[in-house]
Amino acid sequence: MDVIVIGGGVVGVATAYQLHSAGHRVCVIERHATVAQGATYGHGGAILPTPLDVWFGPTLTKSPRAPRSGVVYRPGLNSRTRRFMQRLAELQPPDAFRNQYRRLRPLVDASREAVAAIEASFNFEFEQRSGILHVVRHAREWEQVQSALDLLREFEVQHHVLTAAECAQIEHSVPADPAFAGGVLFENERLANCPLFTKLVKQVLEEDRGVRFMFGRAVESIRLDNDRAAVELALTDGTRSSAREVDVVSADAIVVAAGAGSLPLLAQAGLTLPLHAARFFALTAPIAYEECAPHLAVVDTVRRITMTRANQRVRVAGAALVQPEREIAKPATEPLAKAATAVLAQATHDWIPGAAKISAAHAWDGVQVLSPDGLPVVGQALHPRLFVNVGHGPAGWGLACGSAKVIAEIVSGATPSVPPDTLAALRADRFTD
Template identity: 65%
Template sequence: MDVIVIGGGIVGVATAYQLRAAGHRVCVVERHATVAQGATYGHGGTVLPTPLDVWFGPTFMASRQSAKNGVISKPGFNGPARQFIKQLTELQDPEAFGRQYARLRPLIELSRDAMADMEARFALEYEQASGLLYLVRSPHEWEQTQPALDILRQYEVPHHVLTPAECAAFEHSVPTDPEFAGGILFDQERTANCPLFAKLIKQTLDNQGGVQFMFGCEVSSIRLEGQRASVELAPRPGAASRSREVDVIHGDAVVVAAGHGSLPLLERLGLRLPLHPLRLHNLVAPIAHEECAPHVAIVDAVKRIAISRMNQRLRIAGGAVLQSASQIDKPLGESLTKEALALLGQATHDWIPGAARISAALPWEGVKLLSPDGLPVIGNALHPRLFVNLGHGPAGWGVACGAGKLVAEIVSGRTPDVPADTLAAFRADRF
């Protein structure tokens, strides 16, 4: 089949790879000049999400104060935004949290296997490093993490629960004063450079053939016919007028994997998904003092701020801002941007003081989609020729590899090797 993939971020590139591996010819359409230039560019280093950093559950927005929960709520929420928060809040119940994570876990494990296969085949090096240390401040917050620890034990996920003294003994950069509640070490989980990984996969596809990348192309609409599917491209700025036929790409199927840009395309087809945009922030700071720099990634488990080392710099990711969807295309505003970046700087100062030169940090801001049940939207939608792969949220970028494999199998007419309730939980019509 000829499959058109809309989106050249990590999800689109991973989907293109898996489609090609399944024997399809692929055309990737991306509005930027190359891959990994949108939300992928600012991904934190954590590869696969643990129960402690999925964006739902007992610790997610458990406090109304943004300084404590790590999520800033912009004033002026409308009805859909309030409804979105209410639905996510329902997953703070430990039983609901456990059920939802159980549906997500097969995708995490499928992604782990898919990434391992890609690394082994092509000897990929993308700044991988082992070890994540999740830290928790107060006794109350430590109590809130217990359902996640129960899930870790239930699924026999390798981890170590550490006292503050043990955290400091393992990671010398973590101070014991002021006091904190404790930590959870995942010595087998990894951090890595997501944009670099996406570019390496793109390079691999270029070498293999069978995948065409069209950059600087904005999709304006999707056409669905009985046995065919096509996308219409918007005229390039400054380009001479051309016949409309030249601006249409035809194929046998379309996969929409364009992150936040997916929503208007799908709405024009009549598919309205209640996914909410989440504005995320990132600081890339040079290391100030080598003796203060961590040797494993540090994650603030409640604020969901990840600090990972990449050569001589630290990537500090988080600082989420929730606002009405209608405001997401407008500038955030200086005061809110400063507040979000201050959260990142403060977390770095709290957990690894002296390690980062925050004054010389390069900031980044981007938009990611989060669903009201915390799960991605993957599979067929509306029409036999239309497929979606979006709504992965900020937690872990490695799930894109498993999601791409799911899409490739569904496009190929095969039943994916994951539980039926997981597939059903990802469907676009579940809302």
């Protein structure tokens, strides 16, 4: 089959890889000049999410006024945004969290296998390194994470629960004073460079596999009929090409994997999903003092902020800005941007003091799409020729390769490798049940 993939982030490129591996001819359409220029560019680096990393569950703060929240709320949220946060909060109780993570877990396992297969096939070097240390400040927060620890034991995820003193001993950058509740060490879970991984896969697909990439082109609309599917294109400056024959690209199927850009396209095609776009921030700062730089990735579990060394710099990522959707297309206002970067700077000061020269940091922000039940939307949608692979949120890389494999199986008419209850939990029409 001829398949169009809309989106050149890690989700879109992984989808193109799996589709090509399944024997399809693939064309990737991306509005930027190359791959990994959107949300993928600001990824925190964790390859696979654990129960402590997913964007739902007991540590997601209910109140915008909570002092240690890693979420920045714009005052005066509209009713739709408030309802979205309320639905996420419904997954905080231990039983609800456990049931939802059990549905997600097979997708994490599929991603682990898919990433391993890509590494084994091409011997890629994308700055992989092992060791992630989650840290928790207060005793009440430590109680909140117990249901996540129960899941780690249930799924036999290798980890070590540590006291504060043990955390400081293993990771010298973390101060034992002031005292904190404890931490969880994942010796074998890895971080790496997500944009680099995406570019390496793209290079293989384009140069060795014949996958076509169209850059600097924005999809204006999707056409669907019984015999064929097609997309109408524009240049990224909004103008149309004078060569009419290249304005429309047709195929047997279309996969929408364009992150936040997916929502208006799908709505135009008649599919409205209750996903919410949020703006995430990152700081990349020079190392201030070498002796203070971390050798493990340090994650503030409650704030969901990741701090990791990248060569001679420290990268700090997280700090979600939640605001009404009508405002998400605009750059964040200066006060909101300052509030978000201040959350990142404070986490750096708290957990790896002296490691990063925050005053010289390069700031980045980008939009990611979250679902109200914490799971991505993966599968066929609205029409037999239309498929979606969106809503991965901050765990985008950790779910991308697995969801890409599921998409390729569905497009090919094969039995999906994830169990039926997981497949049902990912489908686009689940929100109307």
